[in-house]
Amino acid sequence: MPVSTTPHPKSLKRKRAEDLGALDKRVNEIDLKEDLDAFAQLPLSQPTAAGLDSSHFKILTEIQRQAIPRGLQGFDILGAAKTGSGKTLAFLVPVLEILYRKAWTEHDGLGALILSPTRELAIQIFEVLRKIGRYHTFSAGLVIGGKSLQEERERLGRMNILVCTPGRILQHMDQTSTFEIDNLQTLVLDEADRIMDMGFQSTVDAIVEHLPKKRQTLLYSATQTKKVSDLARLSLKDPEYISVHETAGSATPSTLQQNYIVTPLPEKLDTLWSFLRSNLKSKILVFFSSGKQVRFVYESFRHMQPGISLMHLHGRQKQGARLDITSKFATSKYSCLFATDVIARGLDFPAVDWVIQLDCPEDADTYIHRVGRTARYERDGKAVLFLEPTEEEGMIKRLEQKKVTLEKIHVRQKKQQSIQSQLQNMCFKDPELKYLGQKAFISYVRSVHIQKDKDVFKLNDLPLEKFSDSLGLPGAPRIKFGKGDTMKALKNAPRGVAPSSASEADEPDSQPKETNNAREKGTRTKYDRMFERKNQDILTDHYSKLISHKAPQQSASSANDSSDEEELGFMKVKRRLSNTAVSASTSDDHTRITAPTRRDAPAHTTSGIGKNNISARATNGLLTDQALVIDSKRREKLLKSKKKLLKYQEKGKKLVYDSDGNAHEIYELEDEEKFRAQGLADAQKAGFVSREKERLKAADLVDKESVKAKRRERREKKRAKMREGGDGGEEEEGYGGGVQLVPFEEGDGDFGGLSDVEETDEICQAKKKRERQRKANFEDGEDGLEGSERLEDLEAVVSGLLNE
Incomplete structure (x- = not known):
């Protein structure tokens, strides 16, 4: 042997x-x-x-x-x-x-x-x-x-x-x-x-x-x-x-080639498209300031097919999709990933050739982390920063303070292609893409608005109207924010003056000057009519009339007035019941009343209402003091349904009885004078909340301590059993009196049990099946028979049977 x-x-x-x-x-x-x-x-x-x-x-x-x-x-x-x-x-x-x-x-x-x-x-x-x-x-x-x-x-x-x-x-x-x-x-x-x-x-x-x-x-x-x-x-x-690099001349790797381009905001997408078309055999990472911009640019470029594999990543995606995209981009040779700052820190993507920052970073530290996705481990890399003319001076100054030096480069105008007409055509044909473009525009403007460094980010100097045109949008969408001098100026402006700010929408009924010019030139196309509309948030003219602040005249004498009909549009009130128009004469449980005043009938006329000429009447005292007007067959049937009449009935009150047998409401209000004597309402509220918080905190600590104490007791008992087990126990499997755990590479070990990338569904099912089999064997007496506790139980059972 x-x-x-x-x-x-x-x-x-x-x-x-x-x-x-x-x-x-x-x-x-x-x-x-x-x-x-x-x-x-x-x-x-x-x-x-x-x-x-x-x-x-x-x-x-x-x-x-x-x-x-x-x-x-x-x-x-x-x-x-x-x-x-x-x-x-x-x-x-x-x-x-x-x-x-x-x-x-x-x-x-x-x-x-x-x-x-x-x-x-x-x-x-x-x-x-x-x-x-x-x-x-x-x-x-x-x-x-x-x-x-x-x-x-x-x-x-x-x-x-x-x-x-x-x-x-x-x-x-x-x-x-x-x-x-x-x-x-x-x-x-x-x-x-x-x-x-x-x-x-x-x-x-x-x-x-x-x-x-x-x-x-x-x-x-x-x-x-x-x-x-x-x-x-x-x-x-x-x-x-x-x-280790505090004394170095640059805060970025020496093998990183850093450049920046000064490009107007409306030309950024044109420059990005031309860059992708010129670098099809590269691995490119493009950073945006918001996830909505990532979605719009990805969907737009995907339809136009630049010739390179496109991917997008932002924080609103599900966890599984984010894992798939990061792993796919890491293993790809030539591809382009549009992303937000969610991957700007720490991630190691092999062999990234270019890092493009289409939107200016919020500070110099963000720039350092973004460009750090390339030129890793002393490899070569290139980074390009796109700056709007108003951002150049301030951002370059902030980067120099962090020991980051950039070289300015220019774009060859002969190789730059304009994609504005293609984006306009796609937005006209696809409403969803136009919606994404509007959200991308709004998210970009808001991201600039919330930046703290106003020396770099100057919202009022940006050409937002031209930027919206470059996205293929028919006018700049309305943005609901205002702050400082701009908001103050809008509040103090006369009512008849339309807002002049690029971030505010035009009035729904206002017509731009370009419309008249287009009519003078000749026949307009459907594209002209679409792009002349400036406010895309308003649906139709009749909707704007509905929300108009002009209140229509309600008098009966103006019922046939043509001006009132124009104000109301196609929506018209058929019937309106008014308590002031009802004059009643009481008779037993029912009351004969006159019909309410209508716009198309004299006020003194008594007429029938409804298809079956049901006389309008009011029912008093049936359930409450409130009068129930019966003016149609449908309302007459309502009297036969107790369930539907419950809404006219007062809500029930839950009563409790004291020791003397007196009834009290369960939520009975405190006496007013007694309440005021205890102090202000806000002070009493704050005191009650603080007392309840302290009580809950103390109870939580007690609960946690009791749970921990029970767990420690069970662990001590388990350790004691392991020590008593001697050579046949589990102590030999580990060291230090513990249980040896499964190494990292074994699939059914405890390592990474919470990870989606480590444990598959098949392994989980196999582990659960083995656990169920082990429990079944233990219950049948096939497992654990050599343990001392199991033998004692069997001896006790046998001795009991013999005594009988």
């Missing part, structure tokens, strides 16, 4: 314990001033070193050379480096090593939390973690939304490392009672300046409140924040600031 060469698990555990001590000693002896060139020179564990070697990571970059040794020793780090310099490995390697040296197991809970501002970046970090951590036994998950909370809750408690977006993880912290983060060792914020800005401020503050104060915090970004308030919010302790 051959002898097995596999070492005993006990010996593996003892050897690993010895290795951990030696590894800690090597980490503590690191000389931070020493220049290291390769990952092999770092004191790393065998699983991490093997994962890096298998993923072909050999040479250390500058940020990795300075950040990883400090991260291994437990320092808080503020890391700033250029885009594409390897910041992801700079924090993933310390995360894995710290948990490995502390012998982290499933029962220790969450050990590392990695926050990312976007879903795409979180997925990319997770994929890198899978590659370099394939030989570790930790479990990791991806929490970015897109799946049900219940499905995530079932797996969240078993995770050692979580890569997530701020909003989704905060939701689990507030709603998932089994999610324990009391033992968190490391908090990582990738693209920290974006996470710490106003968009995520309240979310990050709430997350930090849940985390333990004693932890390691790592912040990385290409444009790092140094605000004292931000650092205080994260409770950093003597952080190490690492800026």
Whole structure:
């Protein structure tokens, strides 16, 4: 019989314990001033070193050379480096090593939390973690939304490392009672300046409140924040600031060729189309300021077929579509992706040739992150910024302050093609495309309006009318905003004067001057008639008459007046019942009344109403004091339906009885004088709300503590059972008294159980089937018979049967 060469698990555990001590000693002896060139020179564990070697990571970059040794020793780090310099490995390697040296197991809970501002970046970090951590036994998950909370809750408690977006993880912290983060060792914020800005401020503050104060915090970004308030919010302790390119002459990679073009706003799409036609054998990334612009340009160019594969990506798309588009663009050789700033940070698209910024970025930091999608890892790349003449001076000045130098280039007019007529033709034939164009126009103007830097973004100087024509729209749509001097001028303008601002719509009935000129020239085509209409938000003339502020005369004497008929248009009131026109004479339960006054009949005439000449009458006292007018057969039938008459009946009151048997309304109003004696209503309201909040907060803390206590008790019982199990228990499978988890590459392990890209439906179904089979076998007595608890139960049953 051959002898097995596999070492005993006990010996593996003892050897690993010895290795951990030696590894800690090597980490503590690191000389931070020493220049290291390769990952092999770092004191790393065998699983991490093997994962890096298998993923072909050999040479250390500058940020990795300075950040990883400090991260291994437990320092808080503020890391700033250029885009594409390897910041992801700079924090993933310390995360894995710290948990490995502390012998982290499933029962220790969450050990590392990695926050990312976007879903795409979180997925990319997770994929890198899978590659370099394939030989570790930790479990990791991806929490970015897109799946049900219940499905995530079932797996969240078993995770050692979580890569997530701020909003989704905060939701689990507030709603998932089994999610324990009391033992968190490391908090990582990738693209920290974006996470710490106003968009995520309240979310990050709430997350930090849940985390333990004693932890390691790592912040990385290409444009790092140094605000004292931000650092205080994260409770950093003597952080190490690492800026490897702070003394460099440029904030962007040296291999990046940066240019800008000054082009008027109406000519931007023409220039973009001509550029795509001239670079069909390239991989191009085009940035817009809003998702509606992305949709319009994508749909328009897709119909015109420039000769290159087109894709579009924005934040309003579903998660599955966003994943498919990013993976398709990453693997494509020649393609063009229209996108918003949702992919401007951190994402690594291989071999991007051009980064085009069709819309001016909001600040210099956004520009740096956008152009960082090309020229990564010392490769060549090109970037072009489109600037409107009013934006040139201010934006170039802001970029120079950030050590970014751009060279101005010009467009060859001979090669530029105009697509305005094609867009107009498509918008005329396709109402949906015209609608997208109107939304794109509005979203662009609003994006310029909300910018804080008014030295760069000057809304009043933009040629918006010509811009709307370049989109193929028949006039500029109305935009409902106004602020400052512009709004004040519009309010003070005379009523008869039409607004002169380009962002305000013309009056519905006003005719532009071009109309008369067109009539004088000759016959107008249907295109002329469509593009002469300036206000596209008003449907028809009769609709504008309906919403007109001129009130039509209601007197009966003007019923046949032709001017009143013109004001009312084709819509006319057939019958109107008026309580003032009804004169009644009471008789028993029914009252004979005269018909209401009509526009086409004298006021003193008593006539029948309805097809069957039903006399109008009012019913009093049937249900309430309110008179019910019966003027048609349909209303007469209403008296026979108790269900329909309920709306005329007063609502019932729910009564409660006190100890003396007196009835009171369940929501009885308090005495007025007693209420006023307690103070102002607003003060009482604020006091009541604050008291209820404190009560709910206290109850929530009690509930959470009780749940955590029960969970700790169950975990201690489980550990005690594992210790009592001896050599036959599960303790041999892991180290440190825990349970060994499935490695990263195995499909039915716990790693990435929350990720859409890692676990397929077939694997989930297979796992559920195996679990059901295991439970069935256990109930039938085929599983677990060797356990001490199962044998005791069987002995008790047998002894009971014998005594009978």
